[in-house]
Amino acid sequence: MAGTIEVLVPxxxxxxxxxxxxxxxxxxxxxxAVVSDINEQTAAFDGMEVPITVEYEDDGSFxxxxxxxxTAELIKDEVGFDTGSGEPQKNFVADMSVEQxxxxxxxKMSDLLAYDVxxxxxxxxxxxxxxxxxxxxxDARTFDDRVDAGEYDDILADEAAA
Numbered sequence: 226m227a228g229t230i231e232v233l234v235p236x237x238x239x240x241x242x243x244x245x246x247x248x249x250x251x252x253x254x255x256x257x258a259v260v261s262d263i264n265e266q267t268a269a270f271d272g273m274e275v276p277i278t279v280e281y282e283d284d285g286s287f288x289x290x291x292x293x294x295x296t297a298e299l300i301k302d303e304v305g306f307d308t309g310s311g312e313p314q315k316n317f318v319a320d321m322s323v324e325q326x327x328x329x330x331x332x333k334m335s336d337l338l339a340y341d342v343x344x345x346x347x348x349x350x351x352x353x354x355x356x357x358x359x360x361x362x363x364d365a366r367t368f369d370d371r372v373d374a375g376e377y378d379d380i381l382a383d384e385a386a387a
Contacts, residue, residue, distance in 0.1 A: 228252065230279045236270030236294070239263040239277075253285040266291045273298045293336050296352040299329045310357025314366075320359045323380045326350060326368075343381045347372055 230248045239245055239260050249256045259279060266289060267275045276292035293299075301307065304319040323346075330337075330345035339345035350368035353360055360368045371377065 227282045228280075230281075232277055232279075233274045234263060234267070234277050236267040236273045236275045237264050238272065239267070249279070252281050253283060254279075254281045254287045255285065259287055259289070262287075262289055263291075270294055273302055293333055296329065296333050296349060297356060299332055300349070300352060300356060300358060303329055304358065309355065313355055313357035314364075316357055317359050318357045320362055321353060323361055323377050326353070326360055327381055343372060343378075346377075346381050 230245075230252075232244045232248060234245060241249075241256050241260055245260065245263075246256060249259055263277055263279075267277070273294040275294050278290040278292070279287055280290070281287040294302075297309065300321070301309075303325050304321055306319045308318070310316045310318045326346050326349050327342060330339070330342055330349045333349065334342070334345050337345050337348050339348055347369050350360060350365050350372070353365035353368070358365060363371075372381065
């Protein structure tokens, strides 16, 4: 009967209701203990949707693995807006600095296919373009070209390489 449950919960605000409660109800775990543990581990992602994996055993023991929130959620939290643009090529909802792009790239690095901060920042730039977020006041769709041209080498350098 041991198993795994994967859900998205609001960081630091999980509760025994849906989506967690109905999934955990039929299992041998103490639902409130799981909820408390999740809230403790996700407190840093307050309010953001966080992917959680709960593995449980027949004896009621469990382990929780906390994933990194989706890139769009990290961007929204960093810049402070609720919804992306309905027309991201025309209507922009926010502007990010390259330093903010780097911060999100570093937070998300473990989940990305990127091999360094510069490549991760380009992936974050792609999400910015989809959301209607500009980077340094310019369309995010040109961010890759600017990064490739070396415009942000000083900011996006890996600390390990520096």
